[in-house]
Amino acid sequence: MSGHPFPQSKEQLLHAYRTMRTIREFEERLHVDFGRGDIPGFVHLYAGEEAAAAGIMMHLTDSDRIASTHRGHGHCIAKGVDVVAMMKEIYGRRGGSCEGKGGSMHIADLDKGMMGANGILGAGAPLVCGAALAAKFRAKSGGPSDVAISFVGDGASNQGTFLESLNLAAVWNLPAIFVVENNGYAESTSRDYGVAVDSYVDRAAGFGLPGVTVDGTDFFAVHEAAGEIISRARKGGGPALLECKMVRFYGHFEGDAQTYRGPGELDRIRADHDCLKKFSAAVTGAGVIMPAELQAIDLEVLRLIERAVGEAKAAPQPSAKDLTTDVYVSY
Amino acid sequence: MSLPHGPTIGVIANPVSARDIRRVVAHAGNLQITDRVNIVLRVLQAARAAGLERALLMPDRGGIRALLERHLRRGDLLLPAIEFLPMEPKSTVEDTFAATRLLQRAGVAAIVVLGGDGTHRAVVRELIAGGAALPIAGLSTGTNNAFPEFCEPTVTGLAVGLYASGRIAGGEALVPNKLVEVSLGQGAAARRDVAIVDAVVTRDRSIGARALWKTHSLAHAYLAFAEPQAIGLSAIGGLLEPVGRRERGGLAVQLGRDVEGALLDLQVPIAPGLVCPVPVAGWQRMVADQALAVPLAHGVAGTVALDGERELAFDAGERLSMTLREDAFCTLDVARCLAVAARDGLFRSASPARDTPLPSRPARRPPPAPVSIPTR
Numbered sequence A: 001m002s003g004h005p006f007p008q009s010k011e012q013l014l015h016a017y018r019t020m021r022t023i024r025e026f027e028e029r030l031h032v033d034f035g036r037g038d039i040p041g042f043v044h045l046y047a048g049e050e051a052a053a054a055g056i057m058m059h060l061t062d063s064d065r066i067a068s069t070h071r072g073h074g075h076c077i078a079k080g081v082d083v084v085a086m087m088k089e090i091y092g093r094r095g096g097s098c099e100g101k102g103g104s105m106h107i108a109d110l111d112k113g114m115m116g117a118n119g120i121l122g123a124g125a126p127l128v129c130g131a132a133l134a135a136k137f138r139a140k141s142g143g144p145s146d147v148a149i150s151f152v153g154d155g156a157s158n159q160g161t162f163l164e165s166l167n168l169a170a171v172w173n174l175p176a177i178f179v180v181e182n183n184g185y186a187e188s189t190s191r192d193y194g195v196a197v198d199s200y201v202d203r204a205a206g207f208g209l210p211g212v213t214v215d216g217t218d219f220f221a222v223h224e225a226a227g228e229i230i231s232r233a234r235k236g237g238g239p240a241l242l243e244c245k246m247v248r249f250y251g252h253f254e255g256d257a258q259t260y261r262g263p264g265e266l267d268r269i270r271a272d273h274d275c276l277k278k279f280s281a282a283v284t285g286a287g288v289i290m291p292a293e294l295q296a297i298d299l300e301v302l303r304l305i306e307r308a309v310g311e312a313k314a315a316p317q318p319s320a321k322d323l324t325t326d327v328y329v330s331y
Numbered sequence B: 001m002s003l004p005h006g007p008t009i010g011v012i013a014n015p016v017s018a019r020d021i022r023r024v025v026a027h028a029g030n031l032q033i034t035d036r037v038n039i040v041l042r043v044l045q046a047a048r049a050a051g052l053e054r055a056l057l058m059p060d061r062g063g064i065r066a067l068l069e070r071h072l073r074r075g076d077l078l079l080p081a082i083e084f085l086p087m088e089p090k091s092t093v094e095d096t097f098a099a100t101r102l103l104q105r106a107g108v109a110a111i112v113v114l115g116g117d118g119t120h121r122a123v124v125r126e127l128i129a130g131g132a133a134l135p136i137a138g139l140s141t142g143t144n145n146a147f148p149e150f151c152e153p154t155v156t157g158l159a160v161g162l163y164a165s166g167r168i169a170g171g172e173a174l175v176p177n178k179l180v181e182v183s184l185g186q187g188a189a190a191r192r193d194v195a196i197v198d199a200v201v202t203r204d205r206s207i208g209a210r211a212l213w214k215t216h217s218l219a220h221a222y223l224a225f226a227e228p229q230a231i232g233l234s235a236i237g238g239l240l241e242p243v244g245r246r247e248r249g250g251l252a253v254q255l256g257r258d259v260e261g262a263l264l265d266l267q268v269p270i271a272p273g274l275v276c277p278v279p280v281a282g283w284q285r286m287v288a289d290q291a292l293a294v295p296l297a298h299g300v301a302g303t304v305a306l307d308g309e310r311e312l313a314f315d316a317g318e319r320l321s322m323t324l325r326e327d328a329f330c331t332l333d334v335a336r337c338l339a340v341a342a343r344d345g346l347f348r349s350a351s352p353a354r355d356t357p358l359p360s361r362p363a364r365r366p367p368p369a370p371v372s373i374p375t376r
Helices: A010-035 A050-057 A073-079 A083-091 A124-140 A160-171 A200-206 A219-234 A265-272 A275-285 A291-314 A320-324 B033-049 B064-074 B093-106 B117-129 B153-164 B234-238 B334-344
Strands: A065-067 A148-153 A176-182 A211-215 A240-245 B008-013 B054-057 B081-084 B111-115 B136-140 B174-184 B191-195 B198-202 B218-223 B250-255 B264-271 B274-286 B302-306 B309-314 B320-332
Touching: A010 A050, A010 A073, A010 A083, A010 A219, A010 A275, A010 A291, A050 A073, A050 A176, A050 A219, A050 A240, A050 A275, A065 A124, A073 A083, A083 A291, A124 A148, A124 A160, A124 A176, A148 A160, A160 A176, A160 A200, A176 A200, A176 A219, A200 A211, A200 A240, A211 A219, A219 A240, A219 A275, A275 A291, B008 B033, B008 B093, B008 B153, B033 B054, B033 B064, B033 B111, B033 B153, B054 B093, B093 B111, B093 B117, B111 B117, B111 B153, B117 B136, B117 B191, B117 B320, B136 B153, B153 B320, B153 B334, B174 B198, B174 B302, B174 B309, B191 B302, B191 B309, B218 B234, B218 B274, B234 B250, B234 B264, B234 B274
Parallel strands: A065 A148, A148 A176, A176 A240, A211 A240, B008 B054, B008 B111, B054 B081, B111 B136, B136 B320
Antiparallel strands: B174 B191, B174 B320, B198 B218, B198 B302, B218 B250, B250 B274, B264 B274, B302 B309
């Protein structure tokens, strides 16, 4: 074949695959290690949802800000947070993103524009309004046209903070984007039960924002839609909402028995809605990337995760003296 | 599923039509779930008033069923018996396919479709695959809506009820429609699909977010009909050489890659509020049942957009052809049904308080020539 059949370059496609594969292997390893009792605290795995993080974050720079959720590992990795530092953080060790004192739900790296995972549902949306307001003022002063993106689950989209943020972003015409990662369950409650009007686009329209729904397991769909929405926000077009319909391969938290799922549901979603399988089939089917190139990335990622776990386990835990460091910020 | 004995219809209401990227890149509207549920209720209430007894509905996980069931629990609505099809929604187009198959098997009289061109195409595609001549009644809840005509759902419901209950015969109620058959590849790997309005070939192989609005990659458009008042890709033909939806033949348009290579530059409303220049290199009428090989430059890969959405990706060297089919499927002619109802006094009844006879009904005119109902 002559010509390149995708809007993304080969390098971008390889980057996307590496990002999604890294998230997947990171989460698969946590699933095992948490089950063995190696990891303190709680973890909520992003496995199955990788295409959304990868497809959106590829349009961002380090100065663009994101606010994540309790299920934040995928967002962190896609935003460029160091994987070894993340693993140390989750293991509660020094050298972690927050020196091992935050754990899974508080990973942050402001140098990468990652304002933090967040254990409070819906709490990221107001933070993003602040970041977007700052970005708007910086852009007016000749700074870069940054955007700020809030991720929220379908359950947390019922929180008042989220709805208030939609309103504020619309009123101030902020370069804020609200991504609803709709995996069908608010913890264990089906969205059929827990959301009165089950369309997040409808909710956006209620606040005067345009909203778009995409197949969140299709990297190419997410990438194109997110690109248009982010580009619009950078040009002053204002906020928008992107609903990514997706699936999660594991429970709400590790240890969740998932009795709320239908018979065979997990097998079906792994067979039919695996974003990595879809991506691989598309790029190898088109002859743009050879299967061996993907396998080489798989190996590279496995080594990275192995190294991250090894370094995490070897790192010391924070001491009692560390308890009061990094608690207060001086301006 | 047990078959009801009374007049029965199917309803396929797509909860996610009008949700695509054209809300951002254009100014496409957003029909809320509450509005879609209101449309379903209007259709069903009116259909019941016209004689419908039962409706089989596609279940969904997009909010229509959930909200509809809240209305049904109120218990104060005059509706036909409502049953949801026994299927597990996947929240993809597979739901529409599965629902269409179940409705065919259930032997419903007609299917009411709420959606845009893409939803209607999905229903038609499955009906044709199943060999059924089941008519559809379309309601536009999509983005461009070139196929479904704007009509108050109450009126559509009346027409559907009259037809389903046998008060208006198919010869008067139904009209035939055209489509474009798409054939891609050869042998065992060949793929076939249909477009009920437009099949458009692009030079961009990415399916991406599906909706097609960028005109720079357009290569060819094959149009079952092209109305000048339409928006979307069929408007290219509609503004060049209109072809009515009831007219014989279709239109094939070759689109220039750049303005220099084109005969003319046509301003076209590609999406709501989005008027773009489209370079046109030539056009010709399509004749029914004559396959047109799509001329693709060497090494060109791309996609075929069916009724506005990129659906089929093809690689360089794959053969692609388009064939216009006439009398391919039938739809309910709502305006004609209501005209027949008026002519035949189908909505008249004697007032209980009136002791004088009703004025005589107007003389019944001979019915129009029956339309051919497709068997394919």
